Amino acid sequence: MSGGVEFHRTTFTRHRNAIEDIFGLYIECDRKNGYKYYIGNSNVLEEDSVQNWLLSTLSVNNIISESLAVQDRIQIESIPDDRFLSDIIEAMKKSRKVEVVYRRFGAEDAKLHIFSPYALKVYNKRWYVLAFFDARVKENGEKRDAHFTIFSFDRIESVKILKDKFKMDPDFNLKEYFRDSYGIVSEDGTPAQKVVIRAYGREAYNMRSLPVHHSQKEINTTYDYSDFELYLKPTMDFSGKLLSRGSWIEVLEPQWLREDVVKRYKEAISRYE
Secondary structure, X not given: OEOOEOOOHHHHHHHHHHHHHHHOOOEEEEHHHOOEEEEOOHHHOOOOOHHHHHHHHHHHHHHHXXXXXXXXXXXXXXXXXXOOHHHHHHHHHHOEEEEEEXXXXXXXXXXXXXXXXXXXXXXXXXXXXXXXXXXXEOOOOOXXXXXXXXXXXXXXXXXXXXXXXXXOOOOOOHHHHOOOOOOOOOOOOOOOEEEEEEEEOHHHHHHHHOOOOOOOEEEEEOOOEEEEEEEEOOOHHHHHHHHHOHHHEEEEEOHHHHHHHHHHHHHHHHOOO
């Protein structure tokens, strides 16, 4: 039964199998409790899982599709550039390396890179591929250790799936890799550390309702401000987030980050003088 509508067993089985294939969700039957059906692996429906994202997207699509009369009063953000998404995913599924032509911001010429596509991530309306480079010796004789680099889709000019296969590190975990990161920067050498931020006025409410990082916790609350403690890598993208909040935010710890934010504000002010 679904919403009072009866399903033929064949139809139900077809839908059940489709849900498993598309969303990776297993519909189980509790025969001891009145033959009730439930999601057997509901643990995968955590907040930032792919399954949860797919289901949420489908739900929103259905709601908007049934509301065409007011569609001109519904505005959504632009969809991330996904031109190379199918190619990258295909390479990931087949464990094949890719050849990518990539032009970094500000670079005059694009460069060719060959790497193992380990993972994908969406951040700030952009798709990113986490690229793993094997240890190698450059043409000038310089040795380069194995390392990860992040590439933005909107800077990729072409993708070619190669015949060369790669074997992923069995201990690699995407969530662990980005656990201490604010956004997509993780390999710049900045260590994870405690950061304390003071949020004034309405910004305190914003940080409560939309935490900056999963490690965030409120450690002090007053009428005028609240202090929040985080444990992460205060990388360049995190500093940018702090600067975007202007006078509503004050860095209390660490001292070097506080001084860096002050320096950046002074540089910005000097441009107006």
